[in-house]
Amino acid sequence: MEDKTEFTREVFQFVLGQSGLKPDPAHDDELFKYVRNVLAGMGPLANLNVGESEPPTAFKPGQEYVS
């Protein structure tokens, strides 16, 4: 996991732009602070040694899909 201390306003604006969201200066200030807190909250995950474990998202070929 990348170092979240690098999360700057420039990175924030870039991701926001890539997401296709319209700029909203008043809201964006609030969102920037919120996202910083959220990413800080992911700290315990950053420090977790997951070793060779695989995500539990195994693909099962041939599974029947019904819409």
Place this chain on the structure above:
Amino acid sequence: MTPQEICYASAWDLGPLISNREISPVDVIESHLKRIEETESVLNSFITLLADEALSVAKRLESEVIQGRYRGPLHGIPVGLKDLFHTGGVRTTSGSRIFDTYIPTEDCTVAARFNQAGAILLGKLNMHQFAYGPTGENPDYGHMHNPWNPELISGGSSGGSGSAAASGQCTITMGSDTGGSVRIPSSLCGIVGLKPTYGLISRHGLTPLSWCLDHPGPMVRTVEDAALTMNAISGYDPKDVGSANVDIPDFTASMTGDIKNVKIGLVKEFFEAPLDAEVHTVIKAAIAQLESLGAEIVEVSMPMFEQAQAISGTILMAEAAAYHRDLLKEHADKLYPPVRLRIESGLFVTAADYLKAQQGRTLFNKAMSDLFLEVDALVGPSQPITAPPLLANTVDINGETVGTTAALTQYSRPYNISGTPAISIPCGFSKSGMPIGLQIAGRAYDEAMVLRIAKAYQDSTTWHQKRPIV
């Protein structure tokens, strides 16, 4: 029975009366409509009330009984669905005015199975917008209120389901639980809420919050009704890619009342986390009660409890942002601001973050699997606090300030990660008269053990018989 008694009767008790024609489904629905009329202005449980439709169905079901065509224990029983369960011909808002006029063309699998069982849809229940919050706030359709004290939250996200079941507005309600949204309002409103094993109840036709964490589940007033509901609606559904193709037992058969020699683990980390002193005392008394019933209580450790919030939160944020991304582009300004912030923040979770959280989930589940080799079930508080005031961003727990969302989800999220069954049952009240819930969790697909312990506890106490004044 008086109308009020009908409203507070369980499906377990009403079923034989309807079957024997001692009570008609029409009487049942009329009683509930009266109860809703008396209480709805205070509680705001419903987004859409289906009074005329429910009465019409009740008359048809009454005729069926007269003709000897009794469908089973849910025949004529009033049901309310959280307003993210899609219902054919009935609007489904997911708690947002953006979908105020959205009318699905077909029922979700849960609604279809209730219909088949003869249950009567009384209405669509209020919820935290898009199920993204544990407090039951909704500016679009009005906030939900706790029947035990309307100035306090009902909990969320299935807040309307909690208040409707607790106040006798519905016999059975359904919620969905991604980080606790069945168990949180159940605990705060003093009812029984079961989050079954992932895949046991179909998610087909439910507005998702997080595909791999969403668990639909019953919210009722007794353990028996949770079992009856499971009998009616669980089971394989090829329309849900996560549906479990397993044998479905008779869930009522497990409720023997006997828990002698059942080994129950007391998760020590639950008591090291912020936990209100009064809740602590009540939970310890409930666990002592289980011990007095013959269970063996042992202290155990949930080694990755510290990481549970981050694992669950990261997965949830990424999946919610993926699902709602187009909505953000078109309708961001129409979202409830805190929900908007939560959805938008998921756009900043990278693919690597998301997959690391999923790797963490693998480790977490391995640890849980090992834990369940030692014990038959785990117990602890459902919530660290009783219901806080509406719109409180933080709560005080023994002098420590804790974010409300973090507090309300701290004990529920681990079982969304593991996908294993967990139930909240009423186990006491605070001095101020607010309900406290006991959480019992079991191995995957072992709802039988969870219900067995819950039923034994329920039968040895009277907490489930207490009623709010509303």
